[in-house]
Amino acid sequence: MMRINRLDLTRYGKFTDKHIDFGPVEPGRPDLHIIYGPNEAGKSTALSAFLDLLFGIESRSRYDFLHPYSTMRIGAALEIGGVARELVRIKKPQNSLLGPGDQPIGEHLILGELGGVERDVYCAMFSLDDDTLEEGGESILASKGDLGQLLFSASTGLAALSQTLVELRSQADGLFKLRARSSEIGDLKSRLSDLKERKEQIDTLATHYRQMVETRERSLAHYDEAMADRTQTQLRLDEIKNLLTALPRLAELRDIWDNLAELQDVPEAPPSWANELPALHQEDIELAVKRETAKASMAELEKGLNAIALDEIALTLGQRMDAIGELHARYVTAERDLPDRRLQ
Template identity: 45%
Template sequence: MRLMRLDLTRYGGFTDRVLDFGPCAPGELDLHIVHGPNEAGKSTLLNAWLDLLFGIGRTTSFNFLHPYPALQIGALLDLPGGARELRRVKKDRDSLCDADGRPVPDTLLHGAMGGIDRSACADMFALDAVTMERGGDSILSSQGDLGQLLFSASAGLAELGQQLERLREGADGFHRKGGRKTALREHLAALEALTAERRGLDVLASDYRARREALGLARTAHDEAAGALSRAAAARDAAKAALDARPWLAEWGAVTAELAPLDVLPDAVPGWDQAVPRLIEEELRLRTEAAVNAQALARIADELAALTPDPAALALADDPGFDEELRARFLAARDDLPRRLAELAQAEATAAALAARIAEGADPTMLRIDPAALERLAELATAHEGLAAHLASARA
């Protein structure tokens, strides 16, 4: 872990003071010396660094400028997972947070410090004149964390007695003569329990064969029971459907009685429901054509009545010297006249038949309708077609 920047936001006599140590230049010494006269704040800076790592104590003497709730220390640290910007405030819980104010567990810094506590960190990395004077006797006696640390640096044998004592305690905990709660005895007891359990679970080959046969019979019985259950469920569903249909039985009888008189009627031609709209449309078209043909017949009759025969022109028509084009047209019209008359007769018969369908004994000439009325009639016929379809759906 490397300290890249220390922010004395509100701590001791400092407000928004920043110490930026910059990035580490590869290949160069990474050593910074902070110096200043007495009372410049060097001890405050050192204590702020420890408070950032381990938390601001319940009581602190660095609140003479800023009150407890306002105390805040920040830093930019180069941690194993990358650079992190952290802040420490004066709180009992969740006092460490990131740059956005989200709480960060203290284990993040404790892991980077190797798990040492505040006292050990102060002895190893925050020595001052008072600490060195207080630890002089412990250095000579090789006692205490600081004395053992410095003694190990010179002799390399620090904590040897503690290591031997821990090893001795571990050996006694595993096995001690006459001991009743050692780890070895616990493991032996567990082994005996597992051996007894294994013996209880062990079965003879004959018993295993009999149990396998019993298992096969049980599976067969289970399959048969499952089939019976499925058949019973199907029968239950059929009975439920029959019970659900019982309330409709009376209505079914009433509808059957109502339809009984209609049995003598012939069955409808397949597809009649699709043919009815087409027939209605065809009827409307024929009526319209009949009306138009009636108007044309009346117009032609009026034109024929208005014609005055010209004997001289009729005499010239049989003259061989008459204009050939006019003669050809005359002859074609004369030859076409019977067919036209036949079509007229057919149209009159159709009109008479339609008139008979509309009103018995009606005169077709009296049924002629003007084009505006025909157009309105076409609209009404279209609307009638839609209503007929709705009526058929409602009847169905």
């Protein structure tokens, strides 16, 4: 069961932040509320707001003369199945029913409580005014609409006969309808024809199938033989490639053997040479460095010697200098001996 405790005309029609509070149920008292007032007071607006809350604001609503579509907002405090709910409806094509925090919630919350009744049926049953009463009477006389069917079925004792006939006719039209572009039977016949055509395309005689199997087996055997031959050929190809890669080195090796053949008469090196060779090699390097250093020193000395200018006069005095040097030595010796000779 659904009960409305409060209707919020937040932004709807001429109302802004208007609330109609029906209060809680009072035990032992009728739960009936009457909203009354003069013409143009907003009674029809409140009824339309309640319907829009349940089923969504109509796409071409006539209650946007003060608040545009993007700002229209209706709220309500409802009891649905004994549970208190605070709901809000805004003007949107989808997700227009909001719950706490303005989070979208499913329409099934309301529609499930209404038993799936649509807006037109709900209005015809519960939202009665002069216009709907007049239209309802005409529908009853014409046996149209849910209310007409209800009264007709009750008077004849055939419950839901009209609705059953409509459903059966709809099912029959869905199965097959003359000159219809599409129907279930027509689609199935078309599919059956396609399957038959496909079956004929892939159908094969037993003898032909046996020949195909034998051909397949021979082809597989030939394939296996070809793969084995390919493997052997690849191995031989790799072997030839390796030989071709080794040919240049083979020529070098032959040259080395020819050179070694010329040294057959050379005596074998002492066994100690293998250990002495690194030290000898290092010593050879050091001697080569010293030789180059000595050559450089000799070159410098020769260069300095060549730069000396000969003094011919000094050269002529060379012999005299030798004699003077000899006399000087005698003088030094005599000078050392003089004290001893004086004592004698």
